[in-house]
C-alpha cells in the first residue's frame with residue numbers, strides 16, 4: 456500500500472473542497488433525500504460442512520455496563536482494559552448470540568435457541584431475533600426436527616418458547632444434556648443456590664421454560680450422536696453438562712464450541728480468566744485449554760455461540776492464550 460498518512464488525508468480533504476469550489480455546474484436541481492434505513496440487515500449466514508448446509512442464525516447482541524465481577528479472577532480495571540482493547544463502548548460489554556441450524560439432508564437441527572422471542576420487546580430488539588432470522592433465511596419453524604440445547608442457560612434455551620409461551624418449534628424433539636438436566640432440575644441444588652441471585656434466577660428459569668414438557672424432553676449423553684453426523688462432546692465447567700458438538704460430513708468437520716468461552720476478546724485471549732457465569736470455573740478453564748489446544752492442532756473450524764456474527768473462525772495459539780481468526784464472508788457456498 457502506498458504511504459497513506461494524515462498529511463495525505465488532509466490534502467485529500469482539501470482537494471475535495473477545491474473541486475467543489477471549481478464546479479459551478481454541480482447539480483443544482485433539488486433531489487429528494489433518501490431516508491436512512493434505520494435497521495440492520497437480517498442475520499443469517501450459510502456455510503457447508505461436507506454435504507451438510509449449515510446456517511448461522513443471529514439472535515442478537517446484548518450490550519450492558521460491565522458488572523463488577525464479570526471476570527471473577529482479575530480486577531475490573533484489567534477487564535475494562537480488555538473491553539477497551541476490543542473497542543467495546545466505554546465501560547460496556549458486548550455479547551453476541553448465534554444459534555446454528557444444520558440441514559443434514561435428512562434432518563433439520565437447530566443447536567441452541569437463543570434468548571427467546573419474549574426478550575425481543577424488552578430488549579428493544581437487541582436480542583430474541585432467532586425466529587425472525589430463521590424466517591429471513593426461509594426456514595419455517597415447523598420444519599425443524601430437533602432443537603439441541605448445549606446447556607440450560609437462558610440465552611441458549613429460552614428460544615424454545617415463542618413470545619406467547621407456546622412451543623416455537625412445535626414439531627421438534629427437544630434435546631438437552633442429561634448432566635445439565637440432572638443439575639438444574641435438582642431441588643437440592645436449587646436450594647443451595649438460594650443465596651446467589653444469578654443462580655437462583657437460572658434455576659427458576661429452567662423450571663419455567665420446561666414447565667409442562669418435562670416428560671417430552673430427550674436427555675442426551677456425551678460421546679453419542681444427537682443426530683446423524685452431530686456428536687455431543689463433553690465440555691463441562693461452564694455448567695456441569697455443558698456440551699460442544701462435532702459436526703461431520705464426509706471429510707469435513709466443524710466444532711461448535713457453545714460456551715467453551717464467552718466472548719473471545721476476553722476469554723480466548725485470556726483462557727485463564729473466569730467469567731461470572733461459569734459454575735465450575737477451574738474445570739471450565741481446563742476444558743478451554745484442552746478444547747483450543749485440540750482445535751489449534753487440528754486447524755479446525757470453530758463456531759462460537761458468543762463469537763461475533765457469523766461466529767465462525769479458526770483458533771490459533773498466541774502466547775499464553777489464543778486468538779481467533781474469523782472466516783471471510785463468502786457469497787458462494
Ligand SMILES: [Zn+2]
Pocket residue numbers: 608610611714760761
Ligand atoms: Zn451463553
